[in-house]
Amino acid sequence: MIKSPQLPIVLLNRCLLGIEIMTAARENKSKRVCVAPFITILIFLIMGIVGIMTGEVNRVLEQAVQVCLSCIGIG
Amino acid sequence: MEIIRKWVQTIMALLVNGSWSFPFTRTIYQGPLKVVCSPGLNCYSCPAATTYCPIGSLQQLMAGIRLALENGQNFFGLYVIGTMGVLGATFGRLICGWVCPFGLIQELLHKIPSRKFSIPQKLNYLKYGFLFFFVILLPLTVVDDFGYGQLWFCKYVCPAGTLEAGLPMLMLQPALSQTIGLVFFNKLTILIGFIIWSILASRPFCRTSCPLGAFYAFFKKFKLVKLRLNEENCTKCEACHPVCPMGVKFNEAPEDAECISCLKCMTEACKYDAIHLEVAGLPLGSQSGMKTHRPKRNNAAA
Numbered sequence: 001m002i003k004s005p006q007l008p009i010v011l012l013n014r015c016l017l018g019i020e021i022m023t024a025a026r027e028n029k030s031k032r033v034c035v036a037p038f039i040t041i042l043i044f045l046i047m048g049i050v051g052i053m054t055g056e057v058n059r060v061l062e063q064a065v066q067v068c069l070s071c072i073g074i075g
Numbered sequence: 076m077e078i079i080r081k082w083v084q085t086i087m088a089l090l091v092n093g094s095w096s097f098p099f100t101r102t103i104y105q106g107p108l109k110v111v112c113s114p115g116l117n118c119y120s121c122p123a124a125t126t127y128c129p130i131g132s133l134q135q136l137m138a139g140i141r142l143a144l145e146n147g148q149n150f151f152g153l154y155v156i157g158t159m160g161v162l163g164a165t166f167g168r169l170i171c172g173w174v175c176p177f178g179l180i181q182e183l184l185h186k187i188p189s190r191k192f193s194i195p196q197k198l199n200y201l202k203y204g205f206l207f208f209f210v211i212l213l214p215l216t217v218v219d220d221f222g223y224g225q226l227w228f229c230k231y232v233c234p235a236g237t238l239e240a241g242l243p244m245l246m247l248q249p250a251l252s253q254t255i256g257l258v259f260f261n262k263l264t265i266l267i268g269f270i271i272w273s274i275l276a277s278r279p280f281c282r283t284s285c286p287l288g289a290f291y292a293f294f295k296k297f298k299l300v301k302l303r304l305n306e307e308n309c310t311k312c313e314a315c316h317p318v319c320p321m322g323v324k325f326n327e328a329p330e331d332a333e334c335i336s337c338l339k340c341m342t343e344a345c346k347y348d349a350i351h352l353e354v355a356g357l358p359l360g361s362q363s364g365m366k367t368h369r370p371k372r373n374n375a376a377a
Contacts, residue, residue, distance in 0.1 A: 032356055032357060033355055033356050033357065034355045034356035035355075036296070036297045037164055037165070037297050037298055037299035037355055038299075038355070040160070040164035040294065040297045041160075041161055041164045041165060041299070043160070044156070044157045044158075044159075044160025044161045044163075044164060045157065045161055046157070047153045047154075047156060047157035047160065048153065048154055048156075048157025048158050048160075048161060049157070050153050050157070051151075051152075051153030051154025051155070051156075051157050052154055054148070054149045054150065054153065054154075055148065055150075056136070056150050056152075056153060056154040056155070057110050057154055059136070059143070059148070059150050060109075060110060060127055060132050060135075060136075060154060060155065061107070061109050061110045061127075063127075063131075063132060063135045064109035064110075064119045064127040064131075064132065065103070065104075065105035065106075065109055067102065067103050067120050067240075067244065068120055068131075068135075068226070068229070069120075069244070069251070069254070070226075070230060070258075071120065071131065071226045071229040071230055071236070072118065072120050072229065072230075072236045072237065072240040072241040072244065072262075073230060073231075073236070073237060073241050073255070073258045073259040073261070073262040073263075074241060074244065074245070074251050074254055074255055074259055
């Protein structure tokens with residue numbers, strides 16, 4: 001049984017311990033999982049979506065379905 | 076692992092060149108799949124090509140940027156660059172090793188018995204020049220009277236285009252042979268040069284001239300899937316050096332831009348579990364799970 005004057009100190013200690021464990025776990029996790037590739041993928045994904053929204057897909061398709069003879073060195 | 080890789084390369088080459096109706100239609104595939112980006116270098120004027128070539132499309136967009144803007148179309152190549160970037164940030168040059176059809180062709184050519192030569196490291200930087208000048212700057216700046224640029228890399232350099240599109244189109248439409256000139260013979264000479272070079276050296280086009288490989292190489296530090304060196308286990312025995320088809324000395328430069336993650340160093344060379352594959356920093360396919368960990372070799376004994 002914890003006496004009432006000691007209760008705040010015990011709770012504080014436990015809170016501090018909890019924060020310490022959480023911080024350690026977070027640090028450990030950040031060492032393991034690399035976030036940079038996800039951010040890079042996200043940036044390019046947004047670029048691609050902007051390209052789709054501007055209608056660039058149709059332009060790419062128009063170009064890709066035509067034989068560009070001069071592009072392959074003929075004509 | 077090498078057999079699996081060859082199978083993946085073959086399947087991917089067939090997927091991006093999956094339209095086999097060209098002997099009857101005598102032209103290229105024109106279906107909706109052509110909005111899908113080919114991860115590797117594969118000419119979209121190839122009669123069997125089902126996807127678009129990112130390098131060809133990027134040049135087309137750069138060459139026509141003035142006309143597009145004049146017509147009120149904001150085409151800056153964002154869709155193409157975005158797609159290439161997502162592929163690059165996910166796999167990096169792993170695509171060169173596992174997916175690219177022209178990489179597969181070079182590897183098969185290199186199997187022809189002959190004396191083998193190495194490629195000087197300095198030539199590796201040439202491909203960045205091709206990417207910057209031939210794919211972006213020249214199509215963007217050198218324009219005709221109508222404001223339209225040329226596809227410099229496709230027109231004057233790309234041996235994949237000559238092999239996959241130029242020669243097959245000449246066979247399908249013999250009348251085109253009347254229109255060939257100096258540009259075609261120049262490209263044919265480049266193709267023959269790379270074929271001979273591929274027999275004598277490993278993947279010369281990928282290492283010296285491929286602008287797509289150069290683009291993917293920029294993601295060497297930020298790619299999701301990469302090979303990692305465990306320095307604690309590495310004995311510096313250099314067994315990973317001779318097996319690498321790209322001339323990477325993995326134990327000295329584990330984040331080398333030339334690494335195509337073919338996994339030869341991991342599966343065929345390293346006996347000390349010093350190389351593993353990781354996804355977003357998390358180890359995957361580490362040898363520790365596949366074979367017994369051997370103790371560190373004594374350097375004195377080595």
